[in-house]
Amino acid sequence: MLTSEDSSRIFQCHCGVAGRRIVSEQPGIREIQVDPIIFVRFLWIQREVPTAMHVIEDSHDSSCLVVRNTLRHSDYLKSLDMNWEIRPTHGQSGQVTGTAVKLTHSVTPKGLPPFAHRMPGVLQMFKSKTTAAVEDVLQDMQNVITRMHAGETWDDISKASP
Numbered sequence: 001m002l003t004s005e006d007s008s009r010i011f012q013c014h015c016g017v018a019g020r021r022i023v024s025e026q027p028g029i030r031e032i033q034v035d036p037i038i039f040v041r042f043l044w045i046q047r048e049v050p051t052a053m054h055v056i057e058d059s060h061d062s063s064c065l066v067v068r069n070t071l072r073h074s075d076y077l078k079s080l081d082m083n084w085e086i087r088p089t090h091g092q093s094g095q096v097t098g099t100a101v102k103l104t105h106s107v108t109p110k111g112l113p114p115f116a117h118r119m120p121g122v123l124q125m126f127k128s129k130t131t132a133a134v135e136d137v138l139q140d141m142q143n144v145i146t147r148m149h150a151g152e153t154w155d156d157i158s159k160a161s162p
Helices: 114-118 120-149 154-159
Strands: 014-026 029-042 045-058 065-074 077-090 096-109
Touching (some): 096 120, 114 120
Antiparallel strands (some): 014 029, 045 065, 065 077
């Protein structure tokens, strides 16, 4: 879902994918370069921002899928690192009952002056915007999962009109 060419149909913050290519693929690990176009809204500014990401999908541990996203290029971000850990959850009988997702991320915008750390209002505003963006992605993922539980396929969801 996170690296699909069709992700612009499910994520509110994606306008499209300019490019996607598999760099390498070995048993248990796949490296992908993805170039999403991300919709950014900050105060009165709204822009479509071309971005370049390096993604590593690691499934060596069969009980956990790890997806690491690292920023290669962006006009508005200095750095963006995300680490997703996706694990099944089990009920008392040992049967899989759900999925646990852990996301750790770090975001640094370009253009913040060196004294910005002394401006708590500006930093808090940036932090709240990035937190809201991550919450939107998680909600979009939950919406897809709910639709799949209701019987829709990934093709149905990803090819549907936005």
